[in-house]
Amino acid sequence: MQTTRTLVMIYSLAPSRQARDKHVFGSRNQQAAVTLFDRLEGRIQSVAGKTGLPMMIIHDHQQRGTTFGERYAAAFTQVFSLGYDQVISVGNDIPALSEHHILLAKEGLDSGQTVFGPSRDGGDYLIALSKSAFEEKSFASMPWRTDRLHEALLLLFAKTSPVNCLEYLVDIDSAEALVDSMTQALDFIFRKFLRALLKSLVKIEFNRTFQLNSLPLLFAGPRRAPPQITPYMH
Template identity: 30%
Template sequence: MSSTARVAILLFTRSAGEEGARKQFLSHGSRADNAAVAARLIDHATATAHRAGVDFVCVDSARQAGATFGERLAGAVRATFARGYEYLLIIGNDCPQLTAATLRRAVAAVQATGAVLGPATDGGVYLLGLSRPLFESTPWLALPWQTRHLGAALRRELRRLGAAVHQLPALADIDDEAGLARALRQALARPLRRGLHRLRTAGRCVARPVWQRAGQRGRLAGRPHRGPPTS
């Protein structure tokens, strides 16, 4: 068995519909519009993970169990380790800058050190790599999941257990409309950028009454034509 056969990437995610209901990527968009953004991010995370060269496992809302985020994530990690893997890279759907090259780097690092962290710029993490013994030794449910303190807490806990934590470059994640706007100003894969930009533009086009549109056309009739502002 090759060394990489012992490693898997676990995508832990809500369904696109649940993400669209909980996260407001487009403040003027509908729930369906926000779900479309979430679906695009999930598809990108899935495609990126498949290009990393190791097994891929996705645990979405339908396969999660537990009352809290920590319980649901711990259950997903435990079940994936039970398939026989020795190392897991756990990712979410909200880091569009994550690349297959970064994942391949994390695969090598987790086998060398037993622990890898990809810190998010908001204090959380976009990637957590663990060996099976470290997972089994970690007080998983006591960690401050979904807070800006998570990254620091994970580093402290892993070092307490004696792990030499390999740290990846910090990347931004997307949790809201401001995060989406920031992401579109960063280096992204071209298809993802096009898709997110199209969804964002469509979500900002809020229909107005016919009389209001007609009035505006009248006011602008005597003005020179100008292109739209860039964002």
């Protein structure tokens, strides 16, 4: 029997798959994208480790199911079956995610809440659920990978528990999202890595999915605070 009730589950596509699917730097710069997502995955493992909570890394292809929702729901079921009764799930593509966000989610779970971290594309970068609030079939049927996901999750879980939301963060799905992420509070080490990676790409002819006129934004510091959200309480 587990002595720690809560586990951090890093659930995502493998870095090589993300690089292939997202074309952040254009189709001719896949190796740079692999480098980016490898670094992001290493970063989120470090962030999760700093919380002191047990951690499990699960890639999408390791789960059963024909849809993303079925595979993601199966991952939660797998963790709950190990004896944990609280799961904080995060992706590996959120540059501004810190251990503070994960610990806030744990505080919410410990007080009986379901906690979400909304992303600016309408999804969620963090989903924190208790075993008692989770039902695999309804969770799998959510509109995953659409801009309706966050609102659908709020409606589903508000039926059974208080729901709370963290601040908005950006997940990296495109060149534009990468630009947007640089307006948030990134840690110094990752910002330094990203600047070096981008400078190396300046020497390469960017294709039209990543325009050179975006670079001044990428080398700037945070310019605005993330939008505020009022906690959604049942």
